Amino acid sequence: MNEKKCKVLAAQIRLETLRVIHALGFGHVGGSMDLADLMAVLYGEVMRFDPKNPRWEDRDWLVMSKGHAGPVAYATFGLTGYYPVEEAYTLNKPHTRFPSHTDRKLTPGVDLTTGSLGQGVSTAVGAALGNRIDGRDNRVFCIVGDGEADEGQVWEGFHFASAHKLSNILFFLDKNGYQLDGSTDDILPHGDLAKKAEAFGLYTQEIDGHDVMAIYDAIQKAFAHTDGPSCIVLDTIKAKGATFAEPKREHSSQPSEELWQEALAASEKALQDIMNS
Template sequence: MLSKSEIKELKKFAIKIRMDTIKEIANFGAGHLGGAMSMVEVLAVLYGKVMRYDTKNPKWEDRDWFICSKGHSGPSLYATLAIKGFFPEDELMTLNQGGTKLPSHCNKDLTRGIDMSTGSLGQGSSLAVGVALGNKMDERDSYTYLMLGDGEIQEGQVWEAALYAAQKKLDHLIAFVDYNKKQLDGYVKDINDVGDVKAKFEAFRWHSQEIDGNDVEQVYAAIEEAKKVKGKPSVIVLDTIKAKGVPFAEKLKLNHHIKVSKEQLEETLKYLKQELEKVVQL
C-alpha cells in the first residue's frame, strides 16, 4: 500500500509528465496526444515507484523492461524518461523534427531508455514474451511490463503471444491494456468490438484484473497483486479516458492524432498547473 506522501508524489509526477508531453507535441504542432495521455498514470507508477532501472546504464541486464507496444504513444514515455534523467528535458522539444532522437514511434536505437522499438501494432506483444522468456531462462528476477492499446488487441499476433506466454508460465510478464475505448478512426466498439477484455485474457490462462487506469493507487495495487501470482502471466485492463488531462482534447470524438495550437497549449498548462496546486495542498 502506498503512503499518503507516495500517492502525492506519483500524482505530481503524472501531472509533470502531461505538462511535458503537451509541450513537446505542441512544439511540433501535432501528434499522437490521445493515447499518450491516457497511459500516464501507469508510467508514473512504473518509473516513479515500481521498476528497477539505472539512468546511467540503461542496458543494465538485471533491469525491468517496459515495452510500449502502441509505440505511437511514445511522447509521454519520452517525457517520463527525460524527467527521470535518461536524457535532458530540453531534447523533448526536438520531437519528430529532423535529426531528432525522439521519433514518432519508439526506437531503441535512437532514444536512451527505450527498451524495444515498436509501432507496428501487435508486434510488441511477441517482443515482450521473448524478453520475459529470455530473462526466465537466464534465471533473472526482472519483470517485463507491456503496454497494449485496445484497438491494437484486434491484431491476431497479440493472442498468439498471449497463448505462448501462458504456455511458458511467464509470471514475470505483466501486460496493460489501455482501454480508452477509441482507436485512430473512431470508437473501438463500432470498428471491431473487443468485448470483455478481462474475460478474454482469462480464457487464454492469464491472471486478469480491471481497474481505473487513471488512478495511481489502483494501478500500484494491481501491479502488486499481479506480482503475487505464480505460474501464469498477468494482465491489467485499464479503464481510461483518451487524452486524459487535456480538457479541449478530451471533448473531441477523434483525438488519436491532433493538432495543438499555442493557445490550446497555454490553456492546458494553466489547467494542469491548477491540478498540480490541488495535489500540493493535499
C-alpha cells in the first residue's frame, strides 16, 4: 500500500468529481465527495479490474448502491483508464453515457444499475451468490449510504448475505450523518449502525472514512474473515473538500459560478499540496 500515491489519487478524484458536476452546474456533491478516499483505496490498491475490458469475467465488482454518487464513480473510472475523464463532463446532458445515477448499460466500469435506494444491496448480494455458484473468486464491493439504511431492503440483503455465508461481499456504510432532507438523527435515528450490522451477522469494523491507511487495513481484515460477509462503517464528512457544501453538509448543491471557481481552486491547491508533501 503506497499511502502517498493513494492520497494523491483521492485528491485527483475530488477535483475531477467537482469538475464533472460543475460541467452541469448542480448535483450530488455531498454524497460523492465523501467517498473519494474509499474510491482511491479500492481502485488504486485493492480491486482487480481491466479498464480496457470492463466486463472482464474475473474482475471485482463495485456496486454503488447509493447511486446518486455517480459523479465520484465517473471521476474514478476516468482517472483509472476506462475513458478520458473529460468525457464525464457531459454528466446528465442529452445522449451522455454519464447519467446522474449509475447505469450499467451506459457507463464502462459500472457493474450494476442503482439509484433506487436499497436495491443495490440486493443486486450486489445476488452477484456475490452468482459468483460463488459459478466457482469464481471475484469479490463484490457494495457502497451503501446511511440515509439509504432507512430502507428495510438493506437489512434484508444483509440478512441474506449472512445466512448464505457470502464471504465474497464487503459492504461499506457511508456514515456521513446526513441525507436528502437533513441529519439522519432528525429523520430516522439509527442508533449504533455498526452494532446493527454486526447483529445481522456481518463482521463489522468502524473507521475514519477519510484515512486511506485505515481503509486499506480494514479491507484486508475483512477478507481475512472467511466465515461470512463483512461491513466497514465509514465515519465521513459529507461533501468533504467542497468549500461551498462541506460546512452545511449539503446533499444537492447548485452554487453560483463564483463559489464553483472558489471550490475548484481550493481542490486544485489541495492536490498540489499533497503532491508536494
